[in-house]
Amino acid sequence: MVVARLCFAYRKYHSTLGIVLIVATVIGILLFAKGFLHVRRLVEDRSECGSLPVMPLFSTAGPLEDFCWLPVKRRRFVIVVIDALRIDFALPSKPGIEKDAAWFDKLQILYELVQNGSAKLFHFVADPPTATTQRLSSIAAGSLPAFVEMAANFAESSLGADSLVHQLLQTERHSRLDMYGDDTWLSLFPIIKEQSKGKIAGYHSFHLFDLHTVDNGIKEHIFPALDKNEFDVIIAHFLGFDHCGHKFGPKMPACGEKLGEMDQVLRRIIDGLKDDTTLIVLGDHGMTDNGDHGGISSKEVGSVLFTYGKGSGVEQDSLFWRAFNTRAETARRDLLNLDGTFFFDESNEKAVLSGSVSQIDFTPTFALLAGISIPYGNVGTIIPEILVDHGLYSTMQDARSRNLKKLVDAARINSYQIARFLKRCQDLGESNFDPSSLAPLDKKLQYAELLVAKKEAMSEEELEEAFFAFYDFLLSSQKYCRRIWADFDLKLIYGGLALAIVSVVAMLIPIIWNSISFSSIFAIALSSFHTLALGSVAYVTFEDSVVRFLLSSVIAQDALVSFFEGSMNRKRFSRTLTALLLVRLTSYTGACREEQFPFCQVIVHRSQPWQLSVEVLLSLSMGIVGLFWIFKRCHASLGEARESIVSLVGHFLYFGILTLLGTHWVWTWISETRDLEGGAPERELDQMMEIIVPRALFILCATAAILFRKSSALFFVAVAALVGTVLRPFGGWVLVVAGFALLRLGIPLFAGRPSPVVALFYYLAGMHLFFISGHQATITNLQWEAAFIGFRSTIQAVAGTLMGLNTFGGPALAAIAISIHAEKKPKNAMDTYSAYIWFHLAPLVSSAVSSAVLLRHLMLWKMFTPRFMMQALSCVVCFTVIFLMHISQKNSGDRSKQPA
Structure with missing residues (x-):
């Protein structure tokens, strides 16, 4: 009797219970994410020239128009940013190695000057995410980024924190700031346009594969500016090499040529420098061997910092300073472990390197070098090798003494600046900044201060010890900030996980x-295996292959059931075989994770047209034949229209969509393999194909989806073509053609099958489309160029939408397909949706559990966190699509019931 009542109650309230469990799971995941993905509060305080954190001990104060916190000798600065300049691109190759890449020994000027003893070259280690906006923000403000800040790469808003740019422009002696190149600087720092008295020439490279527009624009301005010598600071941000890496990959000859061009540009700049000018060359991040960046790998975070001052004199007492610099490098290595990113040991000479420094260390170093205030929120550490003045002194002892006193003052000011910032964070109530947590750092600062108590009678040895005491505080503070800003709220993490696990397990019972x-x-x-295995590094690495195997298993299992049921006929057999072939043949396209090499060989967007392999020809043939087949299916659907005018408009509309789409793919594929600086006619053709054609496709696809929303086939083709427009060519036509065929085959194959089988097929099909369209669960594999398709400038909302379509178009199409499938059997629709939602939420909870268990694992931020974020965003996209489709279908059904 009790069991019967429970069964009755369950049948009556099971829909409500399912919704409650879904909401509980989502709440649990949100609590976990809040505790796991830490977001810091922005400190908007600014340093002021006349308000020092501590008065210098050995340096005399001077007029504010000459310098702020420490005296300086250098008057002008030329800062050259070469986007994606990886460290080994600037180092000489080892003799006898196999030079399998075109970039070897193309950028020689940097290490030539280092070998002459007149420059410094550092391994410049960035923090992830290695995207340009985040890197420029960190370099300018000296702040550590949050892992979840990737979306800001498309932000138009300015940087609210204090920065080097603000400090430069608040002093009259640096008011003539020239800015040439990437206009990301102007978006982050609108104060450049508002207050700078210098020349501004910002270029927006709306096409990621444009190698020359920005670089040529810089060259038109920087050399005349050097000749006139009327600037205070020049910032020149070259983009061509980064675009070349995205387009061809760094090993291709075009990238070697681009590095050679940068070498010639730097030689001309050096020839034009005056004796009072310092040249600084830096890279904002590196790149993988595929030319991508954004992640945490050693090749993505390892970049270049180079400093050179013409007429700086000859280094004095090199033996002393070599030992001093070695001690500084050892301190950095021990506390920050920056040498863990030496991936170039076997290919390049490291002897020319002065060491490894964190990218945020540039901020206080440049501030004191230029005589401006250190930005308020800086947590970077001065680089003593750069601040030492190697000019000519009367004696070597005089040189050592003056430089040591200068370094002590610099380190002491830097230390008190950071201590002031930490105290401000404490006042704001930031976690882990309470007095007890900061006590060890306070003791280090107090100890260093004791060493300089008797400043008048300090020997060189005492000065050196005092410097390294402050240096220890600086490095320890940076290490502490890195740790706590990558720290976690364990109560939220485990509380949220407990709620999510209980809810997602309970969801399985009604299914x-x-x-x-x-x-x-x-x-x-099968789904449970997929879910539980997400805690394995090997499984996540090769998840694309496993998903393909699981999808094939679902199709094969259905065929086996049909055979034993006696429902297997010739038509069903051909459909099953076609589905299995589609799954297998589409595995030729996609993207490779760094960890998959050398076991991953797929067609990528850089496949050369003169290197036509069997796989490329097969993919091309499938794309061409598939578009004709899709149009034939559209013709059949349009033939059912009652009004001839509707059929005629539809035929023109879909013929135009498929023709433009094919043209767009072919043009994009060809343009990716050419490197031309065309004249006006070619530029006009480029503009038409890169701006007008994609916009026309957006309009036509949206129009077709609205007009023919009641026809499942026509609606699906319109949406698929919209997604295909923002994808790379091979991924695009595989997604549209194979995706349409595979998802449409699922309707007759799985008609009448249990809801979990239907839901699993469409979930795995969506994942498969995600992988074969050129994506992986890594930041490195994000296709950034999608944000610029059809547009000249970056509009945050538009760029985010295009990136969402590009990245999650496959899962979204699968969500549309399962909605169409469920519409055909409305009685089982809620059961199908429930199972589909569970197949999404279970891996999401599993990814969260894996991240929680492996909080200190080496692969946490490189592998498990991106996998969790990908699954979370996929859930948001797919659930939104299902909700909108369900509402649309319900409204259509309600309208059909109304009397005519």
């Missing part, structure tokens, strides 16, 4: 209850 069969148990078992 099994509503459909107890061999097929359902098989589907749930």
